[in-house]
Amino acid sequence: MAELTPMKRQYNEIKEQHKDCLLFFRLGDFYEMFDEDAKIASKELDLALTTRDRSVSDPTLRTPMCGVPYHSSQAYIGKLIAKGYKVAICEQIEDPATAKGLVKRGVIRIVTPGTVTDAAMLEEGKSNYLCSIYYEPEEGKGGVAFCDISTGEFCVASYETDAVNHILNELGRFEPREVIMNKAAAETKRIPEFAAKRLHSMLEMGGKDYEFRDCSLRIRKQFDVQKLTEINMEGRPLAVCAAGALMKYLDETQKLDMGHIRSIEFLSEEKFMELDWATRRSLELTEAQRTGEKRGSLLWVLDKTRTPMGGRMLRSWIERPLLSPVAIKKRLSAVDELVKDNVTRGELIEAMRGIGDMQRLIGRVVYGTANGKDLVALAECARALPKLCELLKPFKSSALRQIAGMNQLEKIVMRVDWAICDDPPFSIREGGILRKGYSREVDRLRELRDNGAQAVAELEARERERTGIKKLKIGYNKVFGYYIDVPKSAGEVTLPEDYIRKQTLVSNERYFTQELKELENTLLNATDRIKQLEYEIFMEVCGKIAAFVGEVQDSADAVAQLDVLCSFAEVAVRNDYCMPEVDASGELIITEGRHPVVEQSVSDIMFVPNDTHLNGDTNRVAIVTGPNMAG
Known part of the structure; x- marks a missing residue:
């Protein structure tokens, strides 16, 4: 060979x-x-x-x-x-x-499947999760962590008993594209088989990345805290190990700033209803059981969202039902207000139409993969926020009032409008990104590039005036570059001290000056210098915008909530839904109930509503028959 x-x-x-x-x-x-x-x-x-x-x-x-x-x-x-x-x-x-x-x-x-950030590889209305699992078989304990690096979402949970079943339920809820796990988790067989065969996730072994001390250090470094208590992780070693191993995997594969991952949510069993895989499939929450498509699911009926963030949040709310009657009533009160104000709801929906994926846009900015079009898109999103806040002023519900107080991101709009042209190129290394007036040096180089002959003519005129030689010319050839041509017919003249002889010919002498040399370098290298300088300045602009990552994420979350609440209200009006009374009595009473999915699927057949009365004592089961099942 x-x-x-x-x-x-x-x-x-x-x-x-x-x-x-x-x-x-x-x-x-x-x-x-x-x-x-x-x-x-x-x-x-x-x-x-x-x-x-x-x-x-x-x-x-x-x-x-x-x-x-x-x-x-x-x-x-x-x-x-x-x-x-x-x-x-x-x-x-x-x-x-x-x-x-x-x-x-x-x-x-x-x-990898779980670390994708490019918009073309992501589904707009669905999160793309990377999962980390830590399991201790001796006592059946375990922890799990999920992260969508395209948005910065980071969730953890831990279980002191029956961890395998709990972890399987969480896997079914989040449906991660990629799963890393410690050896003990892999040896359960149930976890890797479920992830690979049911969810089609890529599997990775975490090896020694689950040591508690190292994991604790990684988490505290990522979230910029001295103690785990500051992020509600103290006394949760199982969750710490899972989260720390996930951060180690991100460090090894991404090798870039993960500053947009700035908060961590602990998934409490008291906050969200936990559903197993079989129940999720049977309820057809986000996809129809027979076809695997969105159509025919509860999400299909309820999804009238206008923004990518809203679409993902709606899916999350459906997959993680609230348990607290207080939290549920807070959402219902907001939906009720929106239902009663058709005009403002319509204006809110219209105002949200042009809002793009703020979460993933700011993620790419922090990540260092954003281009000029991403910054312009982010500014356009921010430009719509003041109108949303103005429209929300009359509302009284606590959820809508909180949303109305979102940061309107005026500084981002000002920075992008000042720095970035209206239609920047896709590539950030080819120039043409910056708006005229943002950088004096870029403007000067562009002027020279576009009007090089004029710059040479102006220098020629100055040299004629300085030397008094009317026939002095500035010429150029590929061998010597730019030169000052002094004809011998000019007679004996005293040339400036900065004239350096370059070539002697029969009828003339050729010189150059430091100023001419600098102009030559500038003209010959202007295009390359512009590209490099614009790239450097663009990255500086990205750095300035990345400093607002927290504000952008909070505002994006507020827009997503508003989008989902408006979607609920719109569906309620269209389908003639009523607002339920929610309490902790343990009793379910439905009068003339209509199955939301079946009703929409059999529009050509008269729907027959049914009453339902269930409780935790005498009425625990009801068998509903008939052509439309009622619900």
């Missing part, structure tokens, strides 16, 4: 460290794959398999390779992730112009 090139040796070294990933190795404008990775990518992405070893006579000894364009790589990565692969992104980590020898490369990120 032929001796390996330095580049191929570099590839092999990096691949050795990421054996479980397909390695996207950056070469110029392409990501290349070699050997077995190339064969897999060629098959899964329907790409041509090529080789650079055409001089090798034996085809079996040639190195197979295939590649995808850098600028369109996300689509290919998305396909591989959907097929269950992990992709390691290997980039140049030093400037090729200044590198000595082979350019250094390194893996900057590993994309």
Whole structure:
């Protein structure tokens, strides 16, 4: 076999460290794959398999390779992730112009099903969870953590008894795309089988990442606290171990700032109703049991949301029913007010139509993967908030009053309007992002780039006036660059001291000055300098906007709540629903009840309502028959 090139040796070294990933190795404008990775990518992405070893006579000894364009790589990565692969992104980590020898490369990120952030790979109305499970078999205890890194949502739970069943219920509720677990959890067989076969999750082993001391340190560092009590995690070692291992996995795979993960929610058994997998499927809460589609489910009936955040929150509310009558009444009071005010509800719904995915937009800003269009989209979202707050002023319910007090993010709108042009390009490295007037240096370079001849003519005029030589000219050729041409016909003249002789010809002398040299460098390098400077300034702008991550997330949460409440109100009006009386009596009384899904599914048949009376004593079971089941 032929001796390996330095580049191929570099590839092999990096691949050795990421054996479980397909390695996207950056070469110029392409990501290349070699050997077995190339064969897999060629098959899964329907790409041509090529080789650079055409001089090798034996085809079996040639190195197979295939590649995808850098600028369109996300689509290919998305396909591989959907097929269950992990992709390691290997980039140049030093400037090729200044590198000595082979350019250094390194893996900057590993994309997995549970760590996707690109909008094209995500379902707009559904969260994308990564899960971590910690289990202690001796006492049947365990903890679980869930994180959607695209939005920053982070939830944990712990169970002192019957942990396996509780964990299975949580897996059914969150449906994570990827699950990491300790050895004991994997050995239960029930947990990995349920995750892989029922949920089709990718499975990973967490190894030694579940040590309590290290996990506690990681959590306190991530959430910027000195003690676990500050985030309600003291005395919950099982949850700490699960959450800490999840953070370790994110650190190893993402290698970027996770500042948008700033709060942690503890899932209490007293706060939400826990439903097992079979019950969820039978109730058809978010998908029909026969088709697996949204149509035919409770979510299908109730979802009239206008924003991506609202769609995800509605799904979350359905999957995690509240247990507290007080909390339920708070929601109902808000819906009741919106039901009674058709005009304002319609204006609120209309105002929310143009609001994009604020949670994922600010996530990409903090993450460092946002582009100019993302910033403009975020500013457009923020621009709609003042009208929402104004429309909510007359309402009295506590939920709507809290929403009306959201931060309106005026500073983000001002910053983006000042810095970013109206229609920025998709790429952040090609220039054309900044608005005129934001950076004097960028404006100056653009002026030179677009009016270089004018700058040369102005310098020529100044030099003629300075020297008194009317026939002085500034010329250019590829060999010498820009030069000042002084004709010998000008006679004996005293030239300025900063004139440096460059070339002597029969009829003239050629000179240059430091000012001319600087202008030459500027003109020749203006475009490249503009691209680099705009990129640097754009990242600074992103940093300034990322500082508002907490405010954006809170406002996004407020908009999501309003969206869901308006959706409930809209459905209640359309379907003639009434507001229930909720208490802790343990008695269920429904008069002329109508099954919400069946009623919408049999619109061409007269629906017959039914009464229901159940309690925890004498009436525990009711068998409802008939053509529409009532509910």
